[in-house]
Amino acid sequence: MAPIPKTVVATGTSSGIGFEAIKQLLAQQEQPYRLLLGVRDAPKTQAAIDAVQFDASTGHSVTVLPLELADLKSVKSFAAQVLERLGKDDKLDYLLLNAATSAGAEQPGPHGSKWCESYIVNHLSQHYLVHLLRTKLVDSSARIVFVSSAVIQMVKDPSSLESDLKGGSGVKGLTVYAETKLVALFGAHWWRRQLAGLCTVVAVSPGLIPDTGLGRGAGFTVPKDMSDAKSVPEGGASILRAFTRDDFPADPDLIFLTSWG
Secondary structure, three states: OOOOOEEEEEEOOOOHHHHHHHHHHHOOOOOOEEEEEEEOOHHHHHHHHHHHOOOHHHOOEEEEEEOOOOOHHHHHHHHHHHHHHHOOOOOOOEEEEOOOOOOOOOOOOHHHOOEOHHHHHHHHHHHHHHHHHHHHHHHOOOEEEEEOOHHHHHOOOHHHHHHHOEOOOOOOHHHHHHHHHHHHHHHHHHHHHHOOOOOEEEEEOOOEOHHHOHHHHHOOOOOOOOOOEOOHHHHHHHHHHHHHOOOOOOOOOOOEEOOOO
16 A cells, blocks of 8 residues: 655745755655645746656655735735645645855834844744644644744844844844844744644754755855755755654753754
């Protein structure tokens, strides 16, 4: 009897380690996956998926749906499309929240928001997406994977978060990126408490990966010759390990998985 496909709903999979993680899932032969991907440029991502040329006979399937995380209305529309496609009976096994941008807070917030775009994309919209999918996630005993970053260690004074992350604050990209990833980790902990015993919630740092291009929006680049730098395939594999790892510490507050162990 063929295995039942596991359903993955994911953000941030049009390029970089997110796209690499999808490619690695599609390369698996024993476990089929049903992938519902929310991306900004759906036609471009669909073309990239088509170029992967995965073996559909294994049971894999990919649906690419439009999602603009800077717009909460788009998030609501995406969630509605996901729930419609899943229907009443299909499970949602994994929710992967990988989308991120590193733009600074020099510009006003999008769509009249008081918050900068990076804060909306990196935290608010994906936090909202979990809210919208909560019932299906609980019914499915799903695993929710927040892609975090060790860059959160740069944040020394959390009391500045509210002022720094407002649109037009003038705070530069690297600082905004670190602060938004820290808030997203706070969000992961909030969901871990809210969904205790109902869903598994983890955060994962895929490591220092120079070739993703994430730093372009913030005006910084990651040197490729750093001793702890990792490749895009290694980063994708780190994300996927968060799908299956169950060797968690006894302390439920320890949900942060790293690329080094």
